[in-house]
Every structure is written in structure tokens, then in C-alpha cells.
Amino acid sequence: MIPSILFFAAGIGLLWTGTDAVLRRIPKIAAWLRVSPLVVTVLLVAVMTSLPELSVSIFASLRGQPSAAMGNIVGSNFVTLTFVAGLCALWRPIVVGPSIRERESSWMILSAALLLILSMDGTLSRTDGLVLIAAYIPYFRCTVEEARRQRLAVPAGRVPRPALDLLVFAAGVGMVVFGAHWIVEHGTVLARQMGMNDLLIGVTFYAFGTSLPELAIALGAVLRRQADVTLGEIYASNIFTGLVVAGLLCLVRPLPVDPLVSSRDLPLLILGGVLLQMFVTTHGRFIRSEAVVMIALFALFLSAQFTGFSLALP
Numbered sequence: 328m329i330p331s332i333l334f335f336a337a338g339i340g341l342l343w344t345g346t347d348a349v350l351r352r353i354p355k356i357a358a359w360l361r362v363s364p365l366v367v368t369v370l371l372v373a374v375m376t377s378l379p380e381l382s383v384s385i386f387a388s389l390r391g392q393p394s395a396a397m398g399n400i401v402g403s404n405f406v407t408l409t410f411v412a413g414l415c416a417l418w419r420p421i422v423v424g425p426s427i428r429e430r431e432s433s434w435m436i437l438s439a440a441l442l443l444i445l446s447m448d449g450t451l452s453r454t455d456g457l458v459l460i461a462a463y464i465p466y467f468r469c470t471v472e473e474a475r476r477q478r479l480a481v482p483a484g485r486v487p488r489p490a491l492d493l494l495v496f497a498a499g500v501g502m503v504v505f506g507a508h509w510i511v512e513h514g515t516v517l518a519r520q521m522g523m524n525d526l527l528i529g530v531t532f533y534a535f536g537t538s539l540p541e542l543a544i545a546l547g548a549v550l551r552r553q554a555d556v557t558l559g560e561i562y563a564s565n566i567f568t569g570l571v572v573a574g575l576l577c578l579v580r581p582l583p584v585d586p587l588v589s590s591r592d593l594p595l596l597i598l599g600g601v602l603l604q605m606f607v608t609t610h611g612r613f614i615r616s617e618a619v620v621m622i623a624l625f626a627l628f629l630s631a632q633f634t635g636f637s638l639a640l641p
Contacts, residue, residue, distance in 0.1 A: 328520060331513040338509030339536050342379050345502025346540040349375045352492045352499070369431070370470050372556075373563030374571075376544060378500065379537035381572045382507030385579055390511060393582045395528045397451075400573050401592045402534030404439070404565045407541045408599045409625035412561050414542070415549045416618035422554045423607040426473075431562035432604040434466050438569040439600055443593040446584040456577025463570040510536050527632055558613065565600075595628050 353375065357367040380403050387396040415421060441462055445455040514536070518528040541564050548556035576582060599621065606617040 328517070331516040334509050334513040335517060338506045338513065339539065341502045341506025341509065342536065343506075343539055343543070345499040345506060346376060346379065347543070348495055348499030348502065349378075352496045355488070355492050356496075366470060366473055369559055369563040370467075372544060373560050374567050376540040376560065376564050377567045377572055378503045379507055379540060380568050381575065382504050383511055383537050384572060384576050386508055386511040388576055388580050388582070390515075392511075392515070392528075393580070394524070394585050395511075395515075396576055397573075397582055397584060397588055398528065398592075399534055399537060400568055400576070401442075401588055401596060403537050404568055405592070405596050405599060405625065405628055406534050406538040407561050408435070408565055408596065408603065409621045409628070411538060411542045411545050412558065412603060412613070413618040413621035413625065415545050415557050416613045417615055417622075418546065419549050419552075420615060421549065421557055421613040423558055423611055423613060424554070427558050427562065428604075428608045428611065430469065431559060431566070432600070432607060435562045435565045435569075436597060436600040436604065438462065438566045439593060439597045442569050442573060443589060443597065446589045446593065449584055449586070449589075451573070451577045451582040451584055453578055453581055456574040459570045459574035459577070463567070463574075466566060466570075507537075558607070591631060592628070595624070595631075599624055 353367060353371050357371065380400060384396040384399050387393075387399065441459065445451055445458065515528065541561060544560050545557050548554075548560065602624065603613070603621065606620075607613050
């Protein structure tokens with residue numbers, strides 16, 4: 328058991344370090360592209376912080392654990408939307424810009440709703456995967472168009488080093504993949520010894536580990552008073568994970584969907600998205616009392632995983 332604990336911890340360390348290496352290079356790449364921090368956050372940072380979810384879910388699926396793979400996607404999104412967002416607002420209330428209030432929040436709810444609709448027949452097929460990925464394209468196009476409207480001047484004195492930046496970026500991606508493999512390999516051993524089933528492993532064990540990059544970036548943005556980056560990263564990561572990561576996972580191998588995912592977990596995720604949208608659109612701020620509500624919803628979700636509570640009618 329001790330070796331599994333050490334390898335699991337090392338896997339999380341690789342995830343964190345690799346993602347950090349990737350993210351440190353993204354601002355430099357963004358400077359070449361001459362785009363705003365919010366656009367970079369939505370278009371690049373959120374995609375990169377979803378790499379752990381993608382890697383862990385694919386490895387879990389290939390190992391014959393589809394419930395853990397799906398549980399990781401839904402669980403990670405829920406952890407990010409409720410716990411991470413709530414923790415950030417508890418630390419410091421967040422002023423929310425119009426783009427976050429109007430575009431990102433709506434797209435997050437729509438992405439979760441689409442995933443729920445496609446899951447209701449008990450299977451996510453390869454066709455469903457294509458539908459999910461196709462649904463991301465309009466969001467991507469909107470973001471690219473905004474980037475084109477916000478072209479910025481290149482800072483004076485900046486010397487581009489594309490070769491070094493790309494090398495570190497690639498190394499970081501490799502660390503994320505290897506870290507994800509160790510988490511799946513040794514986390515499963517530990518979870519089995521604790522009597523956990525595949526779905527519970529995915530929505531708790533894996534979801535927390537793969538949400539660490541989002542937590543680090545969101546809290547860092549709060550400390551730097553970069554409000555749009557905080558919620559922009561949370562929303563965009565949820566959208567990418569719910570559409571692209573889930574879609575790619577279906578293309579690798581069609582996923583059977585546990586009834587609890589469609590009857591409990593995804594409805595709770597949509598509820599969390601609606602609540603957060605109501606909070607940020609009411610007065611343009613996400614305040615501490617609202618953060619407590621989101622964390623309470625997270626606690627409800629977590630307790631439901633251990634009690635087997637379902638929202639489905641008997």
C-alpha cells in the first residue's frame with residue numbers, strides 16, 4: 328500500500344508541476360499573438376488545465392473503468408464550479424465582467440445540459456462524442472473573433488524565444504500525461520482497498536486530483552485581483568471538459584453512463600451553473616454569502632456520492 332501512496336502522490340505532483348510549466352509559457356505565447364489575458368484564459372489556459380481530466384479519463388476508460396472516466400469529468404467540473412469558485416470568493420469577492428456574465432456562464436450551462444440529454448439513454452456513443460465536439464466550435468469561434476477585435480501591441484523590449492517556450496510547453500504536457508497515468512494506476516489500488524466503486528473513485532478521488540491546476544490558477548488570479556481570469560478560467564475549463572474532453576473520450580471508446588450520473592450528478596452540475604449565473608448577473612459580483620451557498624452545494628454533492636442519494640423519482 329505504501330508504494331501506491333507514494334506513486335499516487337508523485338502523480339499529483341507531476342500533474343501540478345507539468346501544468347504549471349505549461350501555464351508559465353502561455354503568457355509568452357499570448358504576447359506573440361497579441362491578445363488580452365481573458366482571451367488567453369478562455370482559449371488556452373482553460374484548455375491546458377483540462378489536460379489532467381482528459382488524460383485521467385482516457386486512461387481510466389482504456390483500463391476498463393468507464394464509470395470512473397465519466398465520474399471524473401462530471402466530478403471535476405462540479406469541484407471546479409462550486410468548491411474552487413466558492414473558495415476564491417470566500418478569499419475575496421469577485422467583480423465579474425460582462426463577457427463572463429453573458430457568454431461563459433450561459434455556455435457552461437448549455438454544455439452540461441447537452442451532456443445530460445445525450446446521457447439519458449444510458450450510453451454516450453461515438454456519434455454523441457462528435458456532437459459534443461461540434462458544439463464547442465461556435466464557442467471557440469466566438470472567442471477567436473473576440474481575440475481578433477482585441478489585438479494588442481507587442482511590449483517593447485520583448486525578445487521572443489519560441490523554441491525554448493515550446494520545448495518547456497511540450498515537457499509540461501508529457502508530465503501531465505505521466506502523472507495522470509500514475510494517479511489512475513495507483514489511485515485505483517488505494518480506492519479498491521477502501522471499498523470504493525468506480526463511479527465513487529471518479530467523482531471524488533480523481534476529480535479532486537485533476538482539479539488542482541484550476542484551483543491554483545483561480546486562487547492565484549484572485550490574489551492578483553484578476554477577476555475575469557478567475558471565473559473565466561473556471562467557466563471555460565468546465566465548457567472544454569464537458570464538450571471536448573467528454574467528446575474525445577467517446578471517440579476513444581463509447582461510454583456506458585451510470586444511472587446516477589444522469590439522474591443526480593449532471594442535474595446538480597446544471598443547478599450549480601444556474602445558481603452561479605444568477606449570483607454573478609444580479610449585481611455583477613460574486614460575494615462571500617453566495618460563495619457559502621456554492622460550497623454547501625458541493626458538500627451536498629459529496630455526501631450524495633457516499634450515501635447513494637438520487638434525484639430520480641422512484
